[in-house]
Amino acid sequence: MTPEEFRSAGHDLIDWIADYRRELESRPVRAQVAPGDVARAFPAEPPDDVATIQELLADLDRVVVPGMTLVQHPMHFGWFPSNASLASVLGDLASSGLGGLGISWESCPALTEVEEVVCDWLRRLTGLSDGWSGTIHDTASTACLVALLAGRERATDHGQADGGLARAERPPAVYCTTQAHSSVKKAALMAGYGNDHLRIVAHDPETFAMEPAALAEAMARDRQAGLLPAAVVASVGTTATTAVDPLPAIVEAAAKERVWVHVDAAMAGTAMLLPEFRHLWEGVEDADSLSWNPHKWMGTILDTSLFYVRDVQHLVRVMSTNPSYLRSGVDGEVTQYRDWGIPLGRRFRALKLWFHLRLDGIEAIKDRVRRDLENARWFENQVRDAPEWEVVAPVVLQTVCVRHRPAGVDGDALDAHTLAWVERLNSSGRALLTPSLLADGWMVRVSVGVETTEHAHVEQLWSLMQAAATDRSLDPDSMVHIDS
Ligand SMILES: Cc1ncc(COP(=O)(O)O)c(C=O)c1O
Numbered sequence: 001m002t003p004e005e006f007r008s009a010g011h012d013l014i015d016w017i018a019d020y021r022r023e024l025e026s027r028p029v030r031a032q033v034a035p036g037d038v039a040r041a042f043p044a045e046p047p048d049d050v051a052t053i054q055e056l057l058a059d060l061d062r063v064v065v066p067g068m069t070l071v072q073h074p075m076h077f078g079w080f081p082s083n084a085s086l087a088s089v090l091g092d093l094a095s096s097g098l099g100g101l102g103i104s105w106e107s108c109p110a111l112t113e114v115e116e117v118v119c120d121w122l123r124r125l126t127g128l129s130d131g132w133s134g135t136i137h138d139t140a141s142t143a144c145l146v147a148l149l150a151g152r153e154r155a156t157d158h159g160q161a162d163g164g165l166a167r168a169e170r171p172p173a174v175y176c177t178t179q180a181h182s183s184v185k186k187a188a189l190m191a192g193y194g195n196d197h198l199r200i201v202a203h204d205p206e207t208f209a210m211e212p213a214a215l216a217e218a219m220a221r222d223r224q225a226g227l228l229p230a231a232v233v234a235s236v237g238t239t240a241t242t243a244v245d246p247l248p249a250i251v252e253a254a255a256k257e258r259v260w261v262h263v264d265a266a267m268a269g270t271a272m273l274l275p276e277f278r279h280l281w282e283g284v285e286d287a288d289s290l291s292w293n294p295h296k297w298m299g300t301i302l303d304t305s306l307f308y309v310r311d312v313q314h315l316v317r318v319m320s321t322n323p324s325y326l327r328s329g330v331d332g333e334v335t336q337y338r339d340w341g342i343p344l345g346r347r348f349r350a351l352k353l354w355f356h357l358r359l360d361g362i363e364a365i366k367d368r369v370r371r372d373l374e375n376a377r378w379f380e381n382q383v384r385d386a387p388e389w390e391v392v393a394p395v396v397l398q399t400v401c402v403r404h405r406p407a408g409v410d411g412d413a414l415d416a417h418t419l420a421w422v423e424r425l426n427s428s429g430r431a432l433l434t435p436s437l438l439a440d441g442w443m444v445r446v447s448v449g450v451e452t453t454e455h456a457h458v459e460q461l462w463s464l465m466q467a468a469a470t471d472r473s474l475d476p477d478s479m480v481h482i483d484s
Pocket residue numbers: 080138139140141142181183235237238239264265266267293305
């Protein structure tokens with residue numbers, strides 16, 4: 001494709017994306033396909049003719065869009081906000097169009113230095129001290145793996161430099177609660193700790209936050225038993241209920257054992273843009289690493305996960321390989337991000353953050369986050385005031401965990417009722433919610449925060465939920481009208 005052909009096809013594609021985003025709200029939220037439907041729409045044999053951009057755009061409409069659950073839809077309240085602001089989409093396109101290669105500072109100095117700048121902007125915007133240095137990983141899962149590798153190596157005094165874990169006299173251990181994201185367990189397994197050395201620390205049954213005394217006891221007991229406490233993952237905003245583990249007590253307990261503290265603020269990091277929410281991560285300055293995802297609530301399109309560390313030298317010692325073909329005359333003067341994580345080749349991810357911050361504006365992003373928090377608070381109050389409805393976890397941010405409990409319905413019957421009404425709502429295509437398990441059974445998470453979700457959409461959701469839970473019609477005429 002020549003630049004002129006690209007220009008023409010690119011205009012068509014941008015028009016198509018703009019139309020798709022403008023008309024998104026009229027589509028069903030949940031994907032309208034059964035397993036295999038999308039794949040069957042493609043020819044089994046690779047086509048040997050050449051398509052036009054118009055043919056591909058028609059296929060996007062015909063095959064791809066029905067196969068998408070529309071997380072940019074204002075009635076999406078499932079999982080978590082996975083916003084893809086159009087400003088960041090433009091940055092992503094610029095990144096692809098530039099076609100840089102991020103394998104060293106020399107291979108693309110701008111890629112490294114824009115990343116340094118935007119990570120530092122976000123550090124300042126979230127009130128972190130200049131003791132932190134940041135990079136952008138693809139996901140919080142990768143960030144957690146890197147953190148657990150760094151923690152393992154600090155605890156074993158760089159054991160990987162000789163025999164690795166196979167020679168470890170004392171197996172290193174990791175600590176978190178059952179409320180930690182599943183990526184923590186995966187990272188612990190991949191970092192070689194082993195399931196037996198992933199220690200589940202008790203949490204408060206009301207707040208779902210880690211019990212720091214239980215952490216201290218677990219580490220002391222393990223040390224006595226010949227294990228090596230190496231890392232703790234504290235969640236600021238757990239996936240199910242956005243619970244916040246108490247960092248001040250956790251970092252204090254960890255410091256006594258010289259244990260690495262990684263703070264997983266994947267979802268809640270966005271709230272730290274607001275000074276009035278920063279008390280939630282009080283104590284973070286004494287942690288060793290932290291990550292959060294602008295690709296969730298803040299809205300910089302996937303994959304944009306910020307990872308900050310305090311001791312860069314240690315991280316680089318753990319992650320660097322330095323083969324001869326990548327050495328250069330400026331080593332020592334510049335940042336080599338390949339030594340801060342797992343992949344060698346890096347995308348120019350910083351551009352989408354830069355475009356997002358500059359084109360949308362920081363104040364507008366903060367206003368939107370405040371709007372979402374207010375909408376969640378309004379929704380919480382509706383649920384608390386409604387008979388037979390309950391809020392089942394403290395509302396810390398924008399996620400409200402609820403249950404509809406008809407009189408006399410309990411246990412398995414209540415679980416069946418919960419799953420049935422959520423499915424009724426989701427299959428209507430009019431909104432999307434995700435159920436989740438707490439210790440006492442299934443509940444429903446209402447995660448507010450899609451860029452286009454206004455107060456009227458939250459009102460609409462509440463009407464739909466009441467109708468779905470009481471088996472009333474989900475007919476549009478019976479609902480609150482949205483003027484948008
Ligand atoms: C608290 C928390 N940590 C980690 C993750 C994983 O994020 P990622 O998809 O960026 O790996 C999630 C995703 O939902 C999360 O909620």
